[in-house]
Amino acid sequence: MKEFGRQFLILQVIVSLVICVDLTLALVSPNNNRCSEGGSISRQDAFKAGFAGFAFLAGSPETAFGFDNKVASFDRPKRKGPKPNDLGVMKRMDIVGEEYVGLKHCGSAPNCFVSTDNIEDDPDHNIPSWSWPEEYGDDRKKAFEQLVSTINSYEPGQSNIDGGGFKIITNESSYIYTQFESLKNGYYDDLEVAYIDGYGKRNVQVRSSSRIGYLDFGVNAKRINYIAKDLRSKGWDAPGVEYKTHQNYVIQNEIE
Numbered sequence: 001m002k003e004f005g006r007q008f009l010i011l012q013v014i015v016s017l018v019i020c021v022d023l024t025l026a027l028v029s030p031n032n033n034r035c036s037e038g039g040s041i042s043r044q045d046a047f048k049a050g051f052a053g054f055a056f057l058a059g060s061p062e063t064a065f066g067f068d069n070k071v072a073s074f075d076r077p078k079r080k081g082p083k084p085n086d087l088g089v090m091k092r093m094d095i096v097g098e099e100y101v102g103l104k105h106c107g108s109a110p111n112c113f114v115s116t117d118n119i120e121d122d123p124d125h126n127i128p129s130w131s132w133p134e135e136y137g138d139d140r141k142k143a144f145e146q147l148v149s150t151i152n153s154y155e156p157g158q159s160n161i162d163g164g165g166f167k168i169i170t171n172e173s174s175y176i177y178t179q180f181e182s183l184k185n186g187y188y189d190d191l192e193v194a195y196i197d198g199y200g201k202r203n204v205q206v207r208s209s210s211r212i213g214y215l216d217f218g219v220n221a222k223r224i225n226y227i228a229k230d231l232r233s234k235g236w237d238a239p240g241v242e243y244k245t246h247q248n249y250v251i252q253n254e255i256e
């Protein structure tokens with residue numbers, strides 16, 4: 001009984017601390033505070049988080065959000081958005097009505113990049129594909145094992161993005177689909193890499209996109225660039241998102 005009392009006291013202290021942090025956040029953050037992942041902590045949200053702390057104390061079940069490798073939890077409503085039903089490699093149509101096989105188009109919002117669209121059709125969203133090292137020849141298996149290990153070594157929270165962690169959902173011999181979650185709002189982003197016939201013998205196509213909202217505050221570029229950098233360190237030709245050729249994205253998302 002005594003032991004239980006002490007544990008309860010410790011729990012109370014922890015919960016009080018959590019609430020204090022919440023309230024401090026509420027007091028110091030101006031309402032238009034832009035957080036790293038495009039959200040903002042409003043006073044109301046902070047108070048809600050405070051109440052979540054009380055709810056926890058009262059014994060209601062704790063709700064878990066995010067993937068296993070998330071950096072932290074934020075107890076607030078999550079807005080992951082519906083998964084697009086036309087991800088993957090399939091027949092698409094370009095703006096002049098010609099068919100091609102590729103990844104999903106980006107919409108008009110500056111929160112998506114894809115390598116399979118025609119660069120002249122959509123220069124703001126187009127990025128180069130990635131090529132595995134010449135010495136791998138046509139060893140696609142080796143290339144895709146490397147892609148899996150690169151994705152799995154991704155650091156949730158790097159550059160203050162993807163704090164909700166990530167998970168490889170589909171791992172096939174020429175297609176890898178991964179979901180990333182933002183920390184505070186729980187937005188889901190979709191990352192796909194695919195080998196598609198007809199694009200070049202050593203080429204891997206890539207697409208990274210937000211599901212909902214308009215701006216991404218640089219998240220998709222930062223994610224792609226982190227992964228591309230790791231691939232380059234393994235000998236790949238993987239350019240990533242060049243800011244100087246994506247000025248509309250840079251300006252709208254206010255990336256320095």
Ligand SMILES: *[C@@H]1O[C@H](CO)[C@@H](O)[C@H](O)[C@H]1NC(C)=O
Binds near residue numbers: 148
């Ligand atoms: C992905 O698939 C490859 C080949 O089938 C397998 O070797 C690897 O263990 C898988 N990795 C993950 C993370 O599922």
